[in-house]
Amino acid sequence: MKRLLQIEFIKLVTYAGFWVPAIFWAVLFVLCLFLGTQISVNIPGLDSGAFFKFPALWNTTTWLASWFNLILAIISMIFVCNEFSYKTFRQHIIDGLSRTELFLGKVLLMFVFAFVGFILVVLSTVILGLFYNNSETWPLVFDTLYLPFVYFVQAFAYMSFAMMIALIIKNIGLSILAFFGYFIFLEPIVRNFFPENILMFFPMKVISNLTPAPDIFKVSTNAQFTTTINGQIVNNAPAASFEMPLWGNSLVAVGYIALFLTISWYILKNKKL
Amino acid sequence: MANEILKIENISKRYGNIEALNNLSISIYAGQVFGILGPNGSGKTTTLSIVMGIIHSDNGNFSWFEDVYGNDFKKRIGSLIETPNFYPYLTAQQNLSITAKIKGVSETDIERVLILTGLYERRNYRFDSFSLGMKQRLALSAVLLGDPEVLVLDEPANGLDPQGIADIREIIKGQAEMGKTIIIASHLLDEIEKVCTHAAIFKKGKLLKSGKVHELLSNEEQIFLSSDRNAELFEFLVRAGVCKNVTTIDKGILIDVQQPFDSAYINKLAFENGFMLNAIETRTQSLEEQFLELVKK
Incomplete structure (x- = not known):
């Protein structure tokens, strides 16, 4: 495992195709969070600072970070397709790696990417928490502590799907087109033909539902209400509509990860390199 | 082994x-x-x-x-x-x-x-x-x-x-x-x-x-001949039946000698039949020539 990771790290350490999107991902995420703290929504009864108070803060950071998971998916596709265009998968087999090791190397790399995303979310949440919380809201930090872990599952799920697409198509541009074509057009269109109790099991639906928008955000867009008493939020909005309980959604997402990885392994095992 | x-x-x-x-x-x-x-x-x-x-x-x-x-x-x-x-x-x-x-x-x-x-x-x-x-x-x-x-x-x-x-x-x-x-x-x-x-x-x-x-390289000799009348020489050698194989190559003729004939005999035979040879040399086939011969078959 260590050897496979070392090999993957040598590949990315001087690769601009990795660092440019990775830095873009991190900077944009932090910038969006920072800008979010500066926005003051002028809706009576809504304290926009509540987005950055526990327990809603975990929801805010993971939801925002989830949008940037698509960049992680693109990076994963670049890394897999590069191996085909440089014929280095083939060379690694010649030099002594097994096809299973090729597969494991990429899975480990995706695991590391998801873990770095997880750390970034946790760090930014803790730092924002220090600025926007007080002795009353800090104790709520553990209420939704599961959310960064769910974010990790989501990041890994997007990358697993991306890897499967890349292994099938082998070309970076076409893989990215296929990924977004499925994510933005194909699945949403197909979902329209299915009833609610079935469409919620579609892969992109399941994965994107892992990090729902913050409750307060939903409240404000639904023009429903939160009242304030002496400046404190009393959230009488309905609970987040997860469509499926989050634990159930997470389990199905893990199932999809297993499916994507199994298909990827099967393709790599049998494909002419 | x-x-x-x-x-x-x-x-x-x-x-x-x-x-x-x-x-x-x-x-x-x-x-x-x-x-x-x-x-x-x-x-x-x-x-x-x-x-x-x-x-x-x-x-x-x-x-x-x-x-x-x-x-x-x-x-x-x-x-x-x-x-x-x-x-x-x-x-x-x-x-x-x-x-x-x-x-x-x-x-x-x-x-x-x-x-x-x-x-x-x-x-x-x-x-x-x-x-x-x-x-x-x-x-x-x-x-x-x-x-x-x-x-x-x-x-x-x-x-x-x-x-x-x-x-x-x-x-x-x-x-x-x-x-x-x-x-x-x-x-x-x-x-x-x-x-x-x-x-x-x-x-x-x-x-x-x-x-x-x-072992792949044939030990059999080949003789390269050249005269002013290569086409006629080629026909004569085929008719004479003293060679296993006669082929025309660039500016000459290449023959696989049939034992017991040798280059001296071929030279004498050509001379007696009115062919003045410009060149005569013996050679063994290179791997490349044998390879080309094999893959042409």
């Missing part, structure tokens, strides 16, 4: 309607420098790709080192199949670091192989800044990492200038002198003849001939 390094038994491979390999069987033994010859599409690269695990055969099987090392056999083999495949954005040193990690070889060996292939000064240059010849040298560096017992080389002189070809030949000869087993596929028959102890000739996925190189 020496240890059997590679045993290929009845391997076949099809790509759609094309039969790339047909029931191929070869054995290669320790210390041999084994050349694989054949025109494009004869199955050389397919054979090497199968034995290196890049593609699967449809039928048959192969074993390395008499299967003693199971799946670890690749650690004992250095292999270059077709083109050098490296990361273009990494330096020579970084690319070899990846190969060293895969082979489980110490990174200190990188310096040795870079010196051996003359790339040490360029170790910190990116692969995509290399000329074709330097890329080939880097590929050879990767092959030599860890000092493997067996080298598998597919067109190692590909894209090299004459000096580069000579350098590669010297490296291969040096490795052969160290007792290593070398399997080398090439179009450059002259190179095979200079380097190899054994050879196999492929055509359309079939093995035409194999054995020691000096």
Whole structure:
């Protein structure tokens, strides 16, 4: 495992195709969070600072970070397709790696990417928490502590799907087109033909539902209400509509990860390199 | 008998309607420098790709080192199949670091192989800044990492200038002198003849001939003749029935002499029949000529 990771790290350490999107991902995420703290929504009864108070803060950071998971998916596709265009998968087999090791190397790399995303979310949440919380809201930090872990599952799920697409198509541009074509057009269109109790099991639906928008955000867009008493939020909005309980959604997402990885392994095992 | 390094038994491979390999069987033994010859599409690269695990055969099987090392056999083999495949954005040193990690070889060996292939000064240059010849040298560096017992080389002189070809030949000869087993596929028959102890000739996925190189080379003499009336001389020699084979080549005629006739007899015969010869010389067929003759059939 260590050897496979070392090999993957040598590949990315001087690769601009990795660092440019990775830095873009991190900077944009932090910038969006920072800008979010500066926005003051002028809706009576809504304290926009509540987005950055526990327990809603975990929801805010993971939801925002989830949008940037698509960049992680693109990076994963670049890394897999590069191996085909440089014929280095083939060379690694010649030099002594097994096809299973090729597969494991990429899975480990995706695991590391998801873990770095997880750390970034946790760090930014803790730092924002220090600025926007007080002795009353800090104790709520553990209420939704599961959310960064769910974010990790989501990041890994997007990358697993991306890897499967890349292994099938082998070309970076076409893989990215296929990924977004499925994510933005194909699945949403197909979902329209299915009833609610079935469409919620579609892969992109399941994965994107892992990090729902913050409750307060939903409240404000639904023009429903939160009242304030002496400046404190009393959230009488309905609970987040997860469509499926989050634990159930997470389990199905893990199932999809297993499916994507199994298909990827099967393709790599049998494909002419 | 020496240890059997590679045993290929009845391997076949099809790509759609094309039969790339047909029931191929070869054995290669320790210390041999084994050349694989054949025109494009004869199955050389397919054979090497199968034995290196890049593609699967449809039928048959192969074993390395008499299967003693199971799946670890690749650690004992250095292999270059077709083109050098490296990361273009990494330096020579970084690319070899990846190969060293895969082979489980110490990174200190990188310096040795870079010196051996003359790339040490360029170790910190990116692969995509290399000329074709330097890329080939880097590929050879990767092959030599860890000092493997067996080298598998597919067109190692590909894209090299004459000096580069000579350098590669010297490296291969040096490795052969160290007792290593070398399997080398090439179009450059002259190179095979200079380097190899054994050879196999492929055509359309079939093995035409194999054995020691000096045994493959026919010992029968050929005579090259030239006169002012080559066409008439050709017809006369065919009618005279003193030769096994008569062919016209550039500016002359090439004949396979039928024993007991020799060049002196042919000269006398031609003279007595009114042919003044401008040139007459005896030669043995090169591997290239025999190869061309075989694959034409």
